[in-house]
Amino acid sequence: MELAVETHELRKHFGPLxxxxxxxxxxxxxSFYGFxxxxxxxxxTTIKCLTGLLRPSGGTMRILxxxxxxxxxxxxxxxxxxxxxxxxxxxxxxxxTLTFVGQVYGLDKTAMRARSIELLELMDLAPAxxxxxxxxxxxxxxxxxxxxxxxxxxxxxxxxxxxxxxDAIASRQIKDLLAAFVKNGGTIFLTSxxxxxxxxxxxxxxxxxxxxxxxxxxxxxxxxxxxVGKTVExxxxxxxxxxxxxxxxxxxxxx
Amino acid sequence: MAPTLIRFLRAFAWLRWRLVxxxxxxxxxxxxxxxxxxxxxxxxxxxxxxLIGGIAVVLGALGYFGxxxxxxxxxxxxxxxAVPRVLLFLLMLCMVVIPTRRMSVAGxxxxxxxPIPRRALHLLELLTSIAGPWIAVLLPGFALIATxxxxxxxxxxxxxxxxAALALVAFLASLNxxxxxxxxxxxxxxxxxxxxxxxxxxxxxxxxxxxxxxxKAFGKRLRVGVDSGQxxxxxxxxxxxxSRALPSELYGRSIEHAVEGxxxxxxxxxxxxxxxxxxxxxxxxxxxxxxxxSSESSRGRSSSVPIRTSAFRIPGLTNAVSAIAIVQARTxxxxxxxxxxxxxxxxVVAVLALAARYAPNELPAGGYLSAHGPLLxxxxxxxxLFAFLAFTMNQFATDRAGVARWMLxxxxxxxxxxxxxxxxxxxxxxxVLLSFIVALSMSPGGTWIAWISVLVGGVATYLLMxxxxxxxxxxxxxxxxxxxxGNGGNPHGxxxxxxxxxxxTLSSIPTAILVIVDHRMQRPVLALALVVAWAAIAFVxxxxxxxxxxxxxxxxxxxxxxxxxxx
Numbered sequence: 068m069e070l071a072v073e074t075h076e077l078r079k080h081f082g083p084l085x086x087x088x089x090x091x092x093x094x095x096x097x098s099f100y101g102f103x104x105x106x107x108x109x110x111x112t113t114i115k116c117l118t119g120l121l122r123p124s125g126g127t128m129r130i131l132x133x134x135x136x137x138x139x140x141x142x143x144x145x146x147x148x149x150x151x152x153x154x155x156x157x158x159x160x161x162x163x164t165l166t167f168v169g170q171v172y173g174l175d176k177t178a179m180r181a182r183s184i185e186l187l188e189l190m191d192l193a194p195a196x197x198x199x200x201x202x203x204x205x206x207x208x209x210x211x212x213x214x215x216x217x218x219x220x221x222x223x224x225x226x227x228x229x230x231x232x233x234d235a236i237a238s239r240q241i242k243d244l245l246a247a248f249v250k251n252g253g254t255i256f257l258t259s260x261x262x263x264x265x266x267x268x269x270x271x272x273x274x275x276x277x278x279x280x281x282x283x284x285x286x287x288x289x290x291x292x293x294x295v296g297k298t299v300e301x302x303x304x305x306x307x308x309x310x311x312x313x314x315x316x317x318x319x320x321x322x
Numbered sequence: 323m324a325p326t327l328i329r330f331l332r333a334f335a336w337l338r339w340r341l342v343x344x345x346x347x348x349x350x351x352x353x354x355x356x357x358x359x360x361x362x363x364x365x366x367x368x369x370x371x372x373l374i375g376g377i378a379v380v381l382g383a384l385g386y387f388g389x390x391x392x393x394x395x396x397x398x399x400x401x402x403x404a405v406p407r408v409l410l411f412l413l414m415l416c417m418v419v420i421p422t423r424r425m426s427v428a429g430x431x432x433x434x435x436x437p438i439p440r441r442a443l444h445l446l447e448l449l450t451s452i453a454g455p456w457i458a459v460l461l462p463g464f465a466l467i468a469t470x471x472x473x474x475x476x477x478x479x480x481x482x483x484x485x486a487a488l489a490l491v492a493f494l495a496s497l498n499x500x501x502x503x504x505x506x507x508x509x510x511x512x513x514x515x516x517x518x519x520x521x522x523x524x525x526x527x528x529x530x531x532x533x534x535x536x537x538k539a540f541g542k543r544l545r546v547g548v549d550s551g552q553x554x555x556x557x558x559x560x561x562x563x564x565s566r567a568l569p570s571e572l573y574g575r576s577i578e579h580a581v582e583g584x585x586x587x588x589x590x591x592x593x594x595x596x597x598x599x600x601x602x603x604x605x606x607x608x609x610x611x612x613x614x615x616s617s618e619s620s621r622g623r624s625s626s627v628p629i630r631t632s633a634f635r636i637p638g639l640t641n642a643v644s645a646i647a648i649v650q651a652r653t654x655x656x657x658x659x660x661x662x663x664x665x666x667x668x669x670v671v672a673v674l675a676l677a678a679r680y681a682p683n684e685l686p687a688g689g690y691l692s693a694h695g696p697l698l699x700x701x702x703x704x705x706x707l708f709a710f711l712a713f714t715m716n717q718f719a720t721d722r723a724g725v726a727r728w729m730l731x732x733x734x735x736x737x738x739x740x741x742x743x744x745x746x747x748x749x750x751x752x753x754v755l756l757s758f759i760v761a762l763s764m765s766p767g768g769t770w771i772a773w774i775s776v777l778v779g780g781v782a783t784y785l786l787m788x789x790x791x792x793x794x795x796x797x798x799x800x801x802x803x804x805x806x807x808g809n810g811g812n813p814h815g816x817x818x819x820x821x822x823x824x825x826x827t828l829s830s831i832p833t834a835i836l837v838i839v840d841h842r843m844q845r846p847v848l849a850l851a852l853v854v855a856w857a858a859i860a861f862v863x864x865x866x867x868x869x870x871x872x873x874x875x876x877x878x879x880x881x882x883x884x885x886x887x888x889x
Contacts, residue, residue, distance in 0.1 A: 120729055122880050143732035152887055154726035156649060158656040163649075170635070170645035171731045199656065215727075 069096040070129070071223050071254035072117060077126035079112050086112040088278035089126070094256055094271065096131075099249045101269035101286075102258045103303050109278045110258040111151045114227050117256070118148045131223055144172065147216030148225045153208050157201035161192050161211050164200060165218055172219035179218075186214040189240060205232045213241060217248075224248065226257045230264055242268060266299040274306045282306045327442055334446055356881055359798045359814060366815045374455050382462030389470020392581050393479065403574045406463075410490070410570035413456065414497060444499070444610045448603070451498035457491060464491065467577070482580040486592045490573045493599035500606035507613045569595055639744065642733045646741025651748045653721065654713050657804035659811045660749065663709035668756035671702040675764035695765040696772040696836075702757020703780035704829055707787070710750055711821040712804065714791040716813035717742045718875070718882050719799035725886035729879055735872040743788045743868065754780060771846040772836070775853045779832025782857035786828050787821070789867030794820050796874045799885040832856060 072094035079087040087109045094100045104110045115121040117128060119139050128135055135142040148154075155164060162183060169179035187193045190210035200208065209232055216224055224245075230238055246268060249255055259265055265272070272289055274282040282289065286299070293302050303309075388406075391399035438446075451457060464487035471480040508518050565571055576591035636644040654660040678692035691697055707714075718725050728738055754777075762773075798814035805811070812818060832853050840849035875882070 118730060120726055120880070120883050140732045140734060143730065148730050150726055150730065152723045152726060154723050154730060156653055156721060156724035156727065158653040159649060163652065167645050167649050168731070170641050171733055173641050 070094060071096045071098070071131055072100075072256060073129045074117070075127045077113070077116060077128060078124045079109075079116055079121060080124040085278050087116060087123070087275075090275065090278075090280045091283075092273060092280065093283065094254060094273075096254050097249065097252055098271045099245070099255045099269045100257065100271040100273060101265040101299070102256060102273045102275065103262070103265065103299075104258075104275035105307060105309075108275045110275055111227055113275065114148075114150070114225050114256070114258065118146065118150070118225055119143070120150065144219075145222045146225065147219065147221035147223070149209070149212045149216050149227060149229050150225075151227045153212040155200045155208060155212060155215070158199055160197050160199055161187060161203070161207075161214075162196040164211060164215060168215050168218050174219065182218055182220075183214075186217060189244065190214050191237060206234060206237070209233055210237060210241075217244075221253070223254045224256065226255060226259075228259055229257065230259055230261055238264075262298070262300040262303060269299075272299065272302070274303060276307045327445060330438055330442055330446055331449060334450070355797060355878070356885065359816075362798075362816055363800070363814055370455075374459050378459045378462050381460065382466045385463035385466035386470040386473075389467040389472075389480075389483065390474045391470075392577070393471040393474025393476040395581075403578055407570045407574035410460075410573065411568055413460075414494070414568075414570065416456070440611060440614060441607070443614070444607050447499045447502070447610060448495045448606070451495045451502070452491065454498065456498060457494050460494075461491070471577075476581070478585070479577065479580040482585075482588045482592060483577050486573045486576040486595060489592060489595040489599050490569055493569045493595065493602055496599060496602035496606045500602060500609050503606060503609035503613045507609065507616055510613075510616050567594070567598075569598055572598070636744065639740075640737065642731075642737045643741040643744065646728075646733065646738060647744035647748060649724075650717075650742050650745025653724070654745070654749045654804075655752075658806070659712045659804040663706070663712070664749070664753045664756070666709050667702050667705035667753040668760045670705050671698055671757045671760045672764065674698060674701060675760065679764075692765060693767045694772075695761045696768040696776045698761035698765050699758055699773065700776045700779070700829075700833065700836075702761060703754055703776065703783070704825060706750055706753040706757065707780075707783065707825045707829070708822065709753065710746065711818055711825075712802065712811055712813060713749070714746050714787065715794050715817040715821040716798075716800055716802055717746070717792065717795040719795070719801050719886040720804055722801060722803075722886050726883050729883055735876045736869055739792050739868050739872040739875060742792070746788075746791075747784060750784065769846050771850050772840055775832070775836055775840065775846070775850045778850070778853045778857050779829065779836065782832055782853070782860040783825065783828045785857065785860040785864040787824050788864055789871045790820065790824055792868065792871035793874050796871065796878045796882065799878075799882050801886050 070093055072092050074090055074092040077087055077090040077092070078085065090109075090113060092113075102110055102113070112121065116123045117130060117135070119135055119142070123136075130142045131145050133142050156167075159167065165183040165186065166179065169183065174182070184193070187196050190213065192207060192210055192214070195203065195207060200211065203211065209229065213226075213229055216226070226245075229241065233241065242264070245255055245257075257265070257269065270286055272282065272284065272286050273280060282302075284292075289302050290297055293305050297305075388399055388403075392403070452461075464483075468480045468483040468487065471477075471483055508514055566575070572591045572595040576588045576595065579585075579591060580588035634648065635641065636647055639647065655664070674691065675698055678689070678698075682689040682692055691701075713720060718728070721728070733741075758773075758777075794814075794817040798817045800812070800814045800817075802812060803810045813821070835852045835856065836849055839852060840846045
């Protein structure tokens with residue numbers, strides 16, 4: 068099986084805190100991989116290490132068969148990212164942002180123009196294409212960041228909470244777009260707290276908890292392990308052991 | 323109401339204390355370099371705190387001895403009361419022009435969500451402003467004037483001084499709160515705030531000639547040979563009638579009248595001052611309510627024009643370097659700091675040219691400046707380099723979230739550094755061109771060779787400065803907000819200081835060549851040749867130095883991303 072993302076003993080320490088602790092990811096090419104974990108589990112840190120925003124403290128990584136530490140440019144040419152903070156320039160317009168990305172990736176003018184217009188229209192950003200990003204709402208920024216990630220037609224997409232703050236109509240369009248991306252051979256590595264979306268879109272699942280990868284398998288396999296008909300939410304809660312915890316009663320909240 | 327207010331005050335004081343302590347402690351994701359950067363950035367605030375503390379002690383001592391002197395009937399001491407009156411008036415002006423960047427409760431939605439009445443929030447703002455540096459520095463002075471009077475057995479006068487001080491502090495606190503509310507209300511809208519900041523800074527610069535004119539008028543009196551007491555009295559006499567209603571005047575005159583035994587007049591001044599404080603309190607309350615009720619909006623116009631994607635590439639550069647340079651130029655030009663940096667140097671050159679023409683003796687080398695346009699252009703280039711330190715000395719973190727985009731894009735560090743250098747140069751060329759036009763039109767003297775020599779000297783300075791600028795930007799990144807004109811938009815103190823020192827040092831070499839060879843030896847062609855040679859050396863040095871600086875960027879990638887996100 069060809070792997071789009073492969074890590075061995077990936078570690079990232081912030082002082083004494085091990086945010087990512089010996090993670091061994093295996094994301095098959097052409098898969099829609101959902102990467103789940105409770106808050107502070109290390110999802111965003113893992114994505115940052117994989118995309119070169121953070122330098123791992125240890126371990127090895129291969130993205131599309133390339134070592135990103137040894138040849139970061141080669142990896143970046145084939146990867147699109149929607150990071151946690153979206154990484155947009157406030158004082159560029161939406162259209163200028165796409166132009167900039169197109170130029171950096173060396174797209175020819177015709178392709179750049181055609182793709183930009185198509186993406187802006189798909190994301191419903193065309194009327195605001197000449198407004199500064201500083202004037203965009205959170206949802207508009209998110210859609211622009213996704214357009215930026217898709218523009219160079221990458222082979223692999225890293226999406227950190229791409230549906231957060233997106234309205235239902237755009238969310239539907241984006242889901243269709245991402246599904247088509249995978250159908251055409253692309254790979255998606257997605258983190259999301261909206262487990263229904265993960266349930267509907269992903270075919271592979273990885274769960275990180277307290278910096279350690281506690282589960283990783285095709286979704287169907289995980290379902291079979293936990294019980295047929297179980298949802299991703301139930302699988303997730305089961306894997307991180309949340310269901311074993313006793314719910315507090317909060318007597319003082321009673322009227 | 324009082325216990326509730328005390329509870330709020332205590333909570334608010336604790337909150338401010340924790341914010342200060344946590345800001346010093348910083349996040350856990352810091353390497354040694356960032357820890358150093360964070361600690362060294364505290365140098366300037368610490369220095370300011372010491373300075374303010376020192377001023378408060380001096381004012382306290384002056385207040386005590388002044389009060390004691392006045393109490394013992396010293397006419398000279400009473401005359402000198404005009405000085406604190408003028409200083410207080412200047413302080414009020416400063417409060418209006420430079421509102422303090424204190425934490426406003428209205429700026430934090432959390433406060434508005436808590437069960438605190440709005441009137442209490444306003445009162446809280448008012449009390450917080452008393453703890454701010456503008457007012458806190460005066461409190462020992464006010465208190466010790468009254469104490470000095472009391473010590474010299476003038477209890478009645480001391481009571482007047484104390485009451486007047488209370489009324490004045492209430493007035494100042496209301497003024498501070500009113501200005502802060504108005505400023506915050508303006509800042510609620512991005513476009514409105516940017517336009518206001520731009521206009522404010524330009525007017526402030528053009529008003530820079532006012533002290534020059536004032537000093538001329540004051541200096542004339544000094545030259546006539548009057549003693550300081552008479553000088554103060556004369557100055558006092560010349561004040562227009564309306565100025566007597568100013569709070570600073572009411573405060574000073576109420577004490578003077580009380581010392582002179584005119585109790586009724588003294589208390590009338592105090593009452594008038596209290597009335598003014600009350601009126602301003604009501605106004606600040608209105609402004610505060612307006613601020614709380616206004617919604618935060620940063621949305622601009624929405625254009626329904628067709629999408630246009632212009633893919634202009636700077637000739638001679640690779641796609642990536644050109645794209646980086648264009649983004650750097652665009653983002654700089656669209657920020658308040660960028661617009662100010664573009665307009666300010668030419669405005670300053672114009673003011674200099676005017677001052678040199680109409681008051682040549684008031685400026686060093688004023689006569690020479692008015693006749694030599696190239697010298698004015700040189701000043702314009704230096705001002706431009708100084709004005710752009712906010713960009714050149716903090717090249718990465720000023721992109722804020724955009725820094726991560728550089729790191730995610732398939733560009734090498736050397737491409738990034740080259741692109742940034744070209745982008746900064748592109749933007750810098752605008753104020754230099756504007757300064758050139760102003761200098762040429764206001765002071766067309768000087769040979770064309772001299773004009774070219776000055777321009778080439780400026781290029782050499784920028785070339786040599788670039789690698790150091792990249793290095794400082796990589797070592798000391800600060801998530802500066804370039805829509806701010808104050809400290810919020812400044813680079814790290816060390817980077818700023820290095821930049822200023824660099825501009826001064828590096829521009830001294832072409833300046834020395836031009837002064838000695840062009841001006842003294844009268845050999846302009848040789849001067850041009852030497853400056854061109856200097857620029858060539860700068861170019862040869864800058865290229866490998868930029869490559870080395872790019873290495874520093876590579877090793878600081880992670881810190882840059884974290885610092886730019888203020889983490």
